[in-house]
Amino acid sequence: MNDQLERLIKLQEIDSKILAINRIIAEFPLKIAEAELPLKESLAFLGNVKQKFESLDKRKRDKERALDDIDDKIKKLKARTVDIKTNKEYQALLKEIESIEKERSAIEEEILAIMIETDTVSKQSKSEESKFIRDKEKVEALKKKLEGEKSEVEKDLIAVKEIRSKIIDAIDREIHDEYIELFKALNGIAVTEAKEEICQGCNMNIPPQLFVELKKNEEIMHCPQCRRILYFKNSA
Numbered sequence: 273m274n275d276q277l278e279r280l281i282k283l284q285e286i287d288s289k290i291l292a293i294n295r296i297i298a299e300f301p302l303k304i305a306e307a308e309l310p311l312k313e314s315l316a317f318l319g320n321v322k323q324k325f326e327s328l329d330k331r332k333r334d335k336e337r338a339l340d341d342i343d344d345k346i347k348k349l350k351a352r353t354v355d356i357k358t359n360k361e362y363q364a365l366l367k368e369i370e371s372i373e374k375e376r377s378a379i380e381e382e383i384l385a386i387m388i389e390t391d392t393v394s395k396q397s398k399s400e401e402s403k404f405i406r407d408k409e410k411v412e413a414l415k416k417k418l419e420g421e422k423s424e425v426e427k428d429l430i431a432v433k434e435i436r437s438k439i440i441d442a443i444d445r446e447i448h449d450e451y452i453e454l455f456k457a458l459n460g461i462a463v464t465e466a467k468e469e470i471c472q473g474c475n476m477n478i479p480p481q482l483f484v485e486l487k488k489n490e491e492i493m494h495c496p497q498c499r500r501i502l503y504f505k506n507s508a
């Protein structure tokens with residue numbers, strides 16, 4: 273085989289490998305972001321819960337204040353009994369106290385309802401918090417795993433690049449430049465196999481005469497359709 277062609281084939285193999293490694297490296301942040309999604313959802317939920325707690329607490333305090341006011345009113349009304357002279361006045365006062373006490377127990381019921389709601393929200397919050405902790409542990413484990421994988425592929429990348437530079441040194445400048453041009457223009461595939469008279473780069477048929485020449489692997493030849501450098505792999 274033409275030694276330049278042989279090196280080009282190796283260079284293509286290596287560049288394809290580098291592309292694949294770079295794709296793997298590029299996927300890591302996406303995988304981490306995907307894993308972190310439930311954490312963000314939990315944080316948003318917990319943020320809402322906090323607001324809910326605050327609003328429930330405020331409502332409770334308002335009601336408690338209203339309760340104090342009513343207690344004051346009742347106290348004052350009861351104090352007035354000493355000044356009462358007629359039974360009629362006394363009955364009227366009792367009625368007033370009774371109505372205010374009804375109001376009081378309605379407020380107490382509201383406070384109880386707020387406390388029950390607070391309890392429910394608190395349970396939801398605790399369950400979400402423990403979910404958050406579990407998810408966070410998962411994310412940390414995944415990050416560790418991915419970082420390990422990343423440093424492995426980065427090591428591979430360094431090794432592969434070293435081999436690449438040795439190959440490039442042994443390729444004629446002009447041929448190398450052409451390779452780079454094709455590599456950039458043709459989606460990272462500059463050198464491809466001609467298999468059963470078909471260019472594996474563009475899937476077009478190779479004219480039979482050209483294929484006969486190509487099979488010898490003696491010269492650098494191009495696909496008439498896509499211009500990729502073609503070679504023939506002898507299966508024997």
Ligand SMILES: [Zn+2]
Pocket residue numbers: 471472473474475476495496497498499500
């Ligand atoms: Zn082609």
